[in-house]
Amino acid sequence: MAVLRHSVSVLALDQERVREAVAALCDLAESSRAHGEVILTGDGQTVADIRLAGGRHLRPGARYELMEPGATDRVTLRLREWRRSTAIAVEQLMSAPEMSARLAVRLASPDRPRLLEAEGRFRGAEGSGRMRRGSGKARLDLAAWWAAAGLPPGAPPVARAPATVRVRHLLGEARLYLRPRRDGDGRWLVEAAVTLRGRWLLRPVAAVALLPAGGMLRRGFRSGVERAAEGWNEAVAELLALSPKELRAELTRQATEGRTQEPRDAPQDAQGPRDAEEG
Template sequence: MLSVKHTVVVEQVPYPWLVDAVTVIRTLVEESRVDEQGLVLSDGQVVPDIRLTQGRHLRPGSVYVIEDEADDKKVTAGAEGTRKDKAADPSGTARITVREWDHRRAARLELTVAEDDMATELDVTLKSPDRPALVEIAGRTRGDAASLKLFEMAGRARVRLDDWWRAADSDRIPSSAPASARLDHRWVRADVRAVPRPSQHDGRWDLQITVSLRGRRLLRPLAAVVLTIVARRIRRAVVRAVDDLAAQWNDRVPRLVAMNADQLREALLGAR
């Protein structure tokens, strides 16, 4: 097994701001409606690329298709005799299924994205949206062609939000990482753990990231040899990737957390 540990300093996100942000997003979605134009927001703006194809808006079992604008152009540009009937083909670039929508208990969505003979499936759950406590994501990729089977993977991630802020705001060391993820390829398994701690830099977190790699199944002995040979390169790549993500976080987060709920709502409405 190869393990890489690296600590970065990142801008913090106040928990009350997270609660407000989730409430703003949830309210915008719940205030919307769906008609023949697409998804209509509370201010009357229309998001035309989203269609409700099954069930009632935001009810468990409802299905939405997000269509590719490029595909729409191909539909209208084709000859009349060979034009693809979009209404008869409900497939799109993404398909969203609502499994649960209760702001007191949980919001759970399934997302399927198909592109270039590869399909990505995600199952995302937010427990107690009114006071976010847990985020869980499970997913997998599938290849339609035999040549793409090599790239199939499955993974899951879990963030215990209460434990995250408890660790980030105190010197108490958590018994387990409040954020963790696992990615399984048929040959290799990667485990990622993240633990925040108060930083000596005011208003920031020290974020310790641990990435562990190991072989799977019959290839474990071979993978151990390969990982030993390329260990230095892998460590450099992991450190560089974590540093790049931290830099992007530190560039974007301060501008977001500076917004109050009304400003965030206006920014979201103005994004279209």
């Protein structure tokens, strides 16, 4: 088994801001209506690149198709649950010549977001065999995340990671654990740790194969974590710069235009990633 660790300093996002963002998304959806297959916003604008393919709009069982000009893949969304007091659940199905995939996402109590879960499967084209199949699960306990991020400096890290991801393949399994800590000045220090291991009889083979690739894995892992942190910081900086009213207007613009504008220049980040620690 190989264990990789790396920590990065990122912009913090408080509970109230997350509630505002989720509420804005839900309000935008609930103010929309269907006119045949066309989805219209509350003020009558057409929502781009999506059509109602079956069922009643925003009712469990509703099916939507995402349409992107020139794309060869087919993406379908199925609404499983829609109750802001309990849960919102959506299933995405993607079919392309080289791969098909299924992803289910569920947010518990959207009015006071507390738990986000996702699970999915993918498989290669017909005849590609079991080597091109895999599955994964992710879980983010929001209450536990903010509790961990609010611990005073010097406190021991939480034993159970608030955010976890598990990916399985015939050859092996990867598990990712994320733990936040307060880093001062509106930031979190997030430790990302991943374990890699082979499965069943392949465990000894995988262990031997990982030895010469250790350095490359560590560099790739650090680079991936840092890129994710950069993307997070850019997105959160843009979110924090918007008032609730501006956020709703921006979400409406994106829904009706079908694509976001060119990203604004992100503020220069004075604190970069922390030194990596591998084990």
